[in-house]
Amino acid sequence: MVERSPTLGILAHFVMIVGVLIVAFPIYLAFVASTHSPQEIMQAPMPILPGGHFWETYKTALLGTGASSSHVAVGRMIWVSFVITFIITFGKISISLLSAFAIVYFRFPLRNLCFWLIFITLMLPVEVRIGPTYQVVADLGMINTYAGLSVPLIASATATFLFRQFFLTVPDELVEAARIDGAGPLRFFKDVLLPLSATSIAALFVIQFIYGWNQYLWPLIAATSEDMYPIVIGIKQMIGGGDSPVEWNVVMATAILAMLPPTLVVVLMQKWFVKGLVDTEK
Amino acid sequence: MEKRVLFRSTWLPWVLLAPQLFIVGVFFFWPAGQALVQSLQQQDAFGSSVTWVGFDNFRTLWADETYMASFKTTLIFSVLVTVLGLSIALLLAVFADRITKGATFYKTVLILPYAVAPVVTGLLWSLMFSTSVGIVTYWLKRLGIQWNHLLNGDHAMALIVMASVWKQISYNFLFFLAGLTSIPKSLIEAAAIDGARPWRRFWTIQLPLLSPTAFFLLVINMVYSFFDTFAIIDATTQGGPGKDTATLVYRVYFDGFRGMDFGSSAAQSVVLMVMVIALTIIQFKFIEKKVNY
Numbered sequence: 001m002v003e004r005s006p007t008l009g010i011l012a013h014f015v016m017i018v019g020v021l022i023v024a025f026p027i028y029l030a031f032v033a034s035t036h037s038p039q040e041i042m043q044a045p046m047p048i049l050p051g052g053h054f055w056e057t058y059k060t061a062l063l064g065t066g067a068s069s070s071h072v073a074v075g076r077m078i079w080v081s082f083v084i085t086f087i088i089t090f091g092k093i094s095i096s097l098l099s100a101f102a103i104v105y106f107r108f109p110l111r112n113l114c115f116w117l118i119f120i121t122l123m124l125p126v127e128v129r130i131g132p133t134y135q136v137v138a139d140l141g142m143i144n145t146y147a148g149l150s151v152p153l154i155a156s157a158t159a160t161f162l163f164r165q166f167f168l169t170v171p172d173e174l175v176e177a178a179r180i181d182g183a184g185p186l187r188f189f190k191d192v193l194l195p196l197s198a199t200s201i202a203a204l205f206v207i208q209f210i211y212g213w214n215q216y217l218w219p220l221i222a223a224t225s226e227d228m229y230p231i232v233i234g235i236k237q238m239i240g241g242g243d244s245p246v247e248w249n250v251v252m253a254t255a256i257l258a259m260l261p262p263t264l265v266v267v268l269m270q271k272w273f274v275k276g277l278v279d280t281e282k
Numbered sequence: 283m284e285k286r287v288l289f290r291s292t293w294l295p296w297v298l299l300a301p302q303l304f305i306v307g308v309f310f311f312w313p314a315g316q317a318l319v320q321s322l323q324q325q326d327a328f329g330s331s332v333t334w335v336g337f338d339n340f341r342t343l344w345a346d347e348t349y350m351a352s353f354k355t356t357l358i359f360s361v362l363v364t365v366l367g368l369s370i371a372l373l374l375a376v377f378a379d380r381i382t383k384g385a386t387f388y389k390t391v392l393i394l395p396y397a398v399a400p401v402v403t404g405l406l407w408s409l410m411f412s413t414s415v416g417i418v419t420y421w422l423k424r425l426g427i428q429w430n431h432l433l434n435g436d437h438a439m440a441l442i443v444m445a446s447v448w449k450q451i452s453y454n455f456l457f458f459l460a461g462l463t464s465i466p467k468s469l470i471e472a473a474a475i476d477g478a479r480p481w482r483r484f485w486t487i488q489l490p491l492l493s494p495t496a497f498f499l500l501v502i503n504m505v506y507s508f509f510d511t512f513a514i515i516d517a518t519t520q521g522g523p524g525k526d527t528a529t530l531v532y533r534v535y536f537d538g539f540r541g542m543d544f545g546s547s548a549a550q551s552v553v554l555m556v557m558v559i560a561l562t563i564i565q566f567k568f569i570e571k572k573v574n575y
Contacts, residue, residue, distance in 0.1 A: 008480060012377040013384070019374045020391045023451060026406035027394065029417065033409060045420035095301040102298035105289050114299055121310050122562070127509045127531050128554045131538045131547045132316035133309060140308075155309035160302065172285060185289040214399035216513035221539055232399045236517060239405065248409060255402045262397035267390060274393075277453070278460050 027259070034058070034253035041248045053249065061253040074254050077231040080146075081213055082261075084230055087150035088212035093204055096159035097197070101189055103160075104167040105175070118157045126153060127217055134221050144228045149219055153212065159204050162276075166200045167193065203276025206269045210262045231258045317555070320548035339549035348525055349533065349550075356529040359443065360507035367447045367503055368496065371454030376484065378455070379462040389459075396452035400510060404517025407445040431519060435526030438519040442527055445518060446511045453506075454499055461495035462488060501565045505558065530554060 029048075033041055036051035064073030103115055126133060133152055142148030170193065178188040219233050229237065235254045239246050266273050324335045343349050378388055395403070410418045411429060419429045431437040465488060473483050512531045515521060521528035521536060528536065534554065538547025 005480070008380065012380045015373065015377045016381060016384075016388045019370075020388055023395060023448065024391055026403075026410060026448065027398070029410060030406050041415055045417050046415045048417060095305065098298040099302040102295040104285060106291065106295035106298075107288055108292065108295045111295075114303065117311075118302060118306060121306055124310075124314065124555055124558055125505075125509050127512060127534075128551055128558060129310075129313045129317050130534060131544055131551060132313035132320065134539075135316065136309065136313050151305060152309040155305045157306075168285070175285070175289075185291065185294060188289075210397055214401075216399065216401045216516070217535065220516075221535075232401050232513075235405065236401055239408075239517075248412075248415060251405065252409065255405055258402050259398045262399070263394060266393060266397040270390065270393070274456055274460070277456060 030252040030255050033248050034250075034256055036249055038247050038249055046248075057249045057253045058257075061250050061257065074231065074234065074257055076227060077229050077234040078257065078261075080149075080228060081230040081232070081258075083146050084150045084215075084219070085209055085212035087146060088153050088215075089205055089208040091150065091154045092156075092159045092208055093201060095154065096157075096163050096204075097194075097201075100160050100163035100167055101185075101193065104164055105185065105188075118160055121155060121157045122161065125156075130217060130221065133218075137222060143222055144225050149222050149228070149230070150212070152222075153215060153218060159208070162200060162204060163197065166197060170196060199272065199275070202269065202272040206265055206273040207276045209265050213262045314555070317548045317551045320544060321552045323548075324545045335545070339545045340553075342546065343549055343553070348528075351525060352528050352530055352533050355439075355525075355527065356508065359439065359446075359511075359527070359529055360504050362439075362443045363446045363450065363507040363511070364500060364503040366443065367450045367454050368499055370447065371451050372458050372492075372496075374451070375455050375458035375462055376488070378459055392455050393452040395449050398449065400449060400513035401517045403445050403449045404442075404514040407441060407448070407514075408518050411441055431523075433523055435523055438523060438527045441518055442511065442515055445514050446507060449514065450503060450506055454503070457495055457499055458492065461492045465491050498565070501561055505561055508554075508557070 032048060032050050033046065034057050035054045036047055037053050037056075040047060040051055040053075061074045063075065099118065103111065103118075137143060137148045137152060140148075142151075174192055175188065178192055183191070213230075214232060215230070216232050216236075219230050220236075223229055223233060226234075226237075231254065235251060235258055238251050238254065321339055322334060322336060323332050324338065325332050374392065378385060378392075381388065398406070410416050411431060413419060413430050413432060416429070422429045429437055431441045469487055469491075470483060473487055478486065508529070509531050511529065512535065515527055515529060515532050519527045521532050530550065531554065534547055534550045537543050537550065541547075
């Protein structure tokens, strides 16, 4: 039994509230900025309470009818982001399930070599080999395509590693039972292993969704035409327009729109997200 | 760990492995090999002729004072991000561990930054500290501090550190909290019965038992501040003023895609690869140790 200390309890809540305020403030301020007209923001200090231009700003952002900098509709960018994110998420999860299955449930020549060829990719993030990867993708004619924007990001073993760890914990009796019942490897994979992996798949979905949605450096160089910009690139282009004043309200509306899908995924799937995060890194 | 019961087939495992091996081969090993080759080559400005230059690209890098300065910048930046990020997250996790009422709410808010893209993080902090409209800039001015991260290198560094720490808080917090929850309650209770006050229990029980988590997070945060902060820097300071916030990863991109110096960029990539591999080995060594615990 640990003592109850009201002072410490109050202190704990106080610290948490300060932490929450610091964490939430930048997001709140972005929302506030997105509900004002550019003139209202320009008066220093910018307002700290929401204004009345909510619909106006978001309509401007989504349809891309902004005055100076934003040419491409944010609606289009969100679509591009979704397509890329889903290719990365589903691509990574499916190829990883298959290869982890092969590595755990089969013995074949060069198995160890395959294992290391895949796992060495854990070491080098795409940022490190960005130049050469660009050249390879350009040689293959995949610049400005959905495949070019997503497939190079699938080339990593995080998901394979997680599935391998999970498969190793699946009891051997299940395989024996399946074999006695006359099920082949593919049947076992489909009817036993996949249903058992449901939680791991959900966890990975959250992690990969955020990873894919928030990718920046790769699309920055692999998407050169404006209609292939994912939203995180598009938003950066809005402020990079040289001398033209930044339309903070539209930029922040886009920022809110850009963080909405990953935030929803994280908050709604919080349980799996935490599990996935802690498990992938083990 | 190996399976005792296996399936037998000579072709099936290869079919199952094919997609992953193909993608890894084309988009990982080929480019990584290219990086190694190009780091030993020099291309002329039009990309028409390529000559082998041996280790010249590396020698140029070592001789380049701005590159050495980038090393220092990266080091200062990563130490600040790691130390601040870990301490703030630990503080929050320790108190969150004590709380039952409202815990879900606090936790939900604290994991939000994880979902925010680094480039968006950069923009949020740019807005707060904007020299013209920033609300924090305005508050600082009233305190007598003239904030200008576009001209003052220290301000620029402070800005990218704050933004990077903010973004990474969720991750550190969740891991510390998971570590704290896994400490057996009986240990804490036994100490309490022996008369150890909360402060003492933290230092003598919780903190030592958290040390594996803390070490793991230390490596992860170093890697994070080396590589994943590119977008934050690109959205706030763009490596400026001058090259005051140009970290190593920023240079790879800048020299390669803005400066069109692919040889130097490839050599920088190789330097980074060596650094990541070193960090990974340290991490693996540590994981082995944890297993033996």
